[in-house]
Amino acid sequence: MIGSVRAVGANRRPRRVAVLSVHTSPLEQPGTGDAGGMNVYIVQTAVRMARHDVAVEVFTRATSSDLPPSVELAPGVTVRHVVAGPFERLSKNDLPSQLCAFTAGVLRAEAFSAPGHYDVVHSHYWLSGQVGWLARDRWGVPLVHTAHTLAKVKNAALAEGDTPEPRARVIGEEQVVSEADRLVANTEVEATQLVDLYGAAPERVATIPPGVDLERFTPGDRLAARAALGVPRDAVVLAFVGRIQPLKAPDVLVRAAAEMVARDPGLRDRLVVLVVGGPSGTGTEQPEALRTLAAELGVTDVVRFLPPRSGAELARVYRAADVVAVPSHNESFGLVALEAQACGTPVVAAAVGGLPVAVADGVSGVLVPSHDPVEWARELADVALRPGRRDALAAHAAAHAARFSWDRTAEALLETYAEAARVFRRETGTRMRAVDAATRPEEVAV
Numbered sequence: 001m002i003g004s005v006r007a008v009g010a011n012r013r014p015r016r017v018a019v020l021s022v023h024t025s026p027l028e029q030p031g032t033g034d035a036g037g038m039n040v041y042i043v044q045t046a047v048r049m050a051r052h053d054v055a056v057e058v059f060t061r062a063t064s065s066d067l068p069p070s071v072e073l074a075p076g077v078t079v080r081h082v083v084a085g086p087f088e089r090l091s092k093n094d095l096p097s098q099l100c101a102f103t104a105g106v107l108r109a110e111a112f113s114a115p116g117h118y119d120v121v122h123s124h125y126w127l128s129g130q131v132g133w134l135a136r137d138r139w140g141v142p143l144v145h146t147a148h149t150l151a152k153v154k155n156a157a158l159a160e161g162d163t164p165e166p167r168a169r170v171i172g173e174e175q176v177v178s179e180a181d182r183l184v185a186n187t188e189v190e191a192t193q194l195v196d197l198y199g200a201a202p203e204r205v206a207t208i209p210p211g212v213d214l215e216r217f218t219p220g221d222r223l224a225a226r227a228a229l230g231v232p233r234d235a236v237v238l239a240f241v242g243r244i245q246p247l248k249a250p251d252v253l254v255r256a257a258a259e260m261v262a263r264d265p266g267l268r269d270r271l272v273v274l275v276v277g278g279p280s281g282t283g284t285e286q287p288e289a290l291r292t293l294a295a296e297l298g299v300t301d302v303v304r305f306l307p308p309r310s311g312a313e314l315a316r317v318y319r320a321a322d323v324v325a326v327p328s329h330n331e332s333f334g335l336v337a338l339e340a341q342a343c344g345t346p347v348v349a350a351a352v353g354g355l356p357v358a359v360a361d362g363v364s365g366v367l368v369p370s371h372d373p374v375e376w377a378r379e380l381a382d383v384a385l386r387p388g389r390r391d392a393l394a395a396h397a398a399a400h401a402a403r404f405s406w407d408r409t410a411e412a413l414l415e416t417y418a419e420a421a422r423v424f425r426r427e428t429g430t431r432m433r434a435v436d437a438a439t440r441p442e443e444v445a446v
Helices: 037-050 092-111 125-139 151-156 167-179 188-198 222-229 250-263 265-269 281-285 289-296 311-320 335-342 373-384 387-401 406-439
Strands: 016-021 055-061 070-074 077-082 120-124 143-146 182-185 205-207 236-241 271-276 303-306 323-326 347-350 365-368
Touching (some): 016 037, 037 055, 236 335, 250 265, 250 323, 373 387
Parallel strands (some): 016 120, 055 077, 120 143, 236 323, 271 303
C-alpha cells in the first residue's frame, strides 16, 4: 500500500534524504574489507548536499556493540547504526538473511518522527535497494537507486579463479531495477547495461558521473612525497591503490613489474611498486596470495605493501608515483584513476567499465585493452621510463580530473531527487484515482 505522498515538486529540493548503505559504513576506511569507492561516494555527496541545507541520514548495519546509535559525520549528515544480525562482520553473501531485521530498524527510526520525515530514499548497492523498495512504499516517497556494480557485468568479466556473483543477487538486482523510481548510472555505458541487461526503462535512468575531491587531491611536490614514504628520489615508482582482490587485479601489476625487470635487469635497483590496500571479497580467502605471487616471481625486493590510507596520506602516494595502475577487470567508474590524475599523475588503466570516461586515453593516461602482463609491462614502461611521455600526460591529468567534481555530482543528484518526486507524485495520484474509480459505488438512477 502506498503511503501519503509528499509534495516535493520538480522545482523544490528535498529537505531530508534517507540514504541506505546496508553492507558498508561511510565511517569505514576505504581500501579494505567491503569499503571502497562507494563509501567515498556516499560521504562526498552527503556532505555536499548538506551544504545545500539538505539533511542527510545514512542508515548502515551496526558491526560492533560499541557503536553509538548515531554519529554526526559532518554538519547536516548523520550516520545511524541499525542492529541487524551478529555484530561481528558478515560477508555480503550472509546479509540477505538480515534484510528483514535491517528494514525493521529503518522503519522504526522513521516511526519516531513526524509523518513525512523523509522526502526521498537513496539506496546504494542491491542489498540496500531491497530495503529502499519497502521504505518507498511505506513512506510514500520516491526511491532513487545506485547499483555501483552489477552482477551480470561482473560475471561476464571474472578474473581467473574468481567466484561468480550468486543467482540471488542477480534476481535481487532485477527486482530493484524494476521497482526504483530513478536509477543513477555512473556512465552512459552503465546506463546501457541497466537497459539492455536488466530491462530498465530508459526514461528512469539518469547518468551522473562521480566526482573527485579537488581540494584534497591536487598536484604537489613529488620529491617531498617520496621522502615521506621512504622512496628514493630517483626511483621509478608504480602504484596500485584499492582493495586486494581478484576483481581489482593487482596481480597484473605485480606480473608486469616482473616482466619489466626481466627485460631490463638494471631496472631492479630503481623500481618500486607500491601496493596500497587490504584484502577484500574473495581476496580474504587467501590474504597472502599477492605477497606469495611476488615471491614466486622474484620481485619481493621491488614490491612494497602499505595499509589503506586516506586524505593527505593517500594524496602523497599518488604524487610520489610516476604512474598509477588501475588494472581492474570491472569498474563502474574508477575513483582511484580520477584521484591520481587530480594529483597530476598519469594513469595506466584497463579499458573496462567506466575507466574510458575516467581516463582520457593518450591525453591524461593510457587505456590497455587486455590484462596481459606483457602488454601492461610495455605500456607502463612507455610512460614511467620516458620522462617526456610521462610529463606530457601529467600536464593534462589534473585538467581532465577537474572536469569531475563532487559538487556537480551532488547538484545533479538533488535535481534527480526533485524530478523523481514530481513523477512519483503524478504516477501515484493516477493510481489512486484509478483505485478510487474502481471502488466508487455505482450511481443508481431513480
